[in-house]
Amino acid sequence: MGCRADGLRLLIVDSHALCCTGLAMMFRVVPEVAEVAVATTPEQAVQIAKLHQPDVLIMDAAIPSYRGFETARLLIKSSKRCRILFLDDAVNHDHIRFALQVGASGYWTKHATFDEIIVAVLQISTGREAFCPAVDEHLVRTESGLKYKTRTTGTPLESLTPRELQVLLHLVDGLSVRRCAERMKLSESTVDNHKSRLMRKLDVHSTVDLVRLAGREGLLPW
Numbered sequence: 001m002g003c004r005a006d007g008l009r010l011l012i013v014d015s016h017a018l019c020c021t022g023l024a025m026m027f028r029v030v031p032e033v034a035e036v037a038v039a040t041t042p043e044q045a046v047q048i049a050k051l052h053q054p055d056v057l058i059m060d061a062a063i064p065s066y067r068g069f070e071t072a073r074l075l076i077k078s079s080k081r082c083r084i085l086f087l088d089d090a091v092n093h094d095h096i097r098f099a100l101q102v103g104a105s106g107y108w109t110k111h112a113t114f115d116e117i118i119v120a121v122l123q124i125s126t127g128r129e130a131f132c133p134a135v136d137e138h139l140v141r142t143e144s145g146l147k148y149k150t151r152t153t154g155t156p157l158e159s160l161t162p163r164e165l166q167v168l169l170h171l172v173d174g175l176s177v178r179r180c181a182e183r184m185k186l187s188e189s190t191v192d193n194h195k196s197r198l199m200r201k202l203d204v205h206s207t208v209d210l211v212r213l214a215g216r217e218g219l220l221p222w
Contacts, residue, residue, distance in 0.1 A: 027118075
């Protein structure tokens with residue numbers, strides 16, 4: 001897999017407009033890059049991706065409520081061409097794990113130099129992976145894909161599957177099981193099963209406790 005013959009199409013998604021603008025300005029002078037688009041919300045990213053069909057998407061891993069990861073999953077699912085590189089404020093174990101689960105091709109922190117990010121973008125545009133050294137040394141390549149050897153002690157979220165995390169996000173947004181099922185195009189019983197499993201894993205016994213835990217883990221947008 002590689003970029004188009006006329007050059008690489010890039011989409012930068014960051015909730016901070018200044019970061020988007022700064023990165024875009026620098027990438028526009030990179031010879032291999034033909035087009036750069038920016039978005040400051042996941043919703044904008046989805047709409048712009050439909051129009052521009054980017055080869056590489058640089059996604060801010062720190063977008064509130066983990067919505068950057070869900071957006072990445074949707075874009076990868078809808079476009080086999082699109083490759084995702086996450087940029088994070090610092091190495092975050094949960095973020096790395098979720099990046100791998102949604103199918104990201106790279107993960108770097110914002111402490112990297114611009115030259116390092118250019119190399120990473122060009123690497124993943126050709127179908128390769130690009131993880132910063134602090135992360136790469138902990139990656140394990142298995143038959144089912146890349147795995148990250150996380151800490152032996154971590155946050156409760158480490159035990160959740162991507163689908164359970166998706167249900168959790170909808171629940172803390174105030175959606176009922178029925179509305180979750182409609183949004184996720186699943187049966188109510190399937191969503192209810194996911195809800196039961198995630199609450200058991202997180203050791204919570206009510207929606208109120210679930211929201212409190214979500215707040216402690218930084219999942220709430222406020």
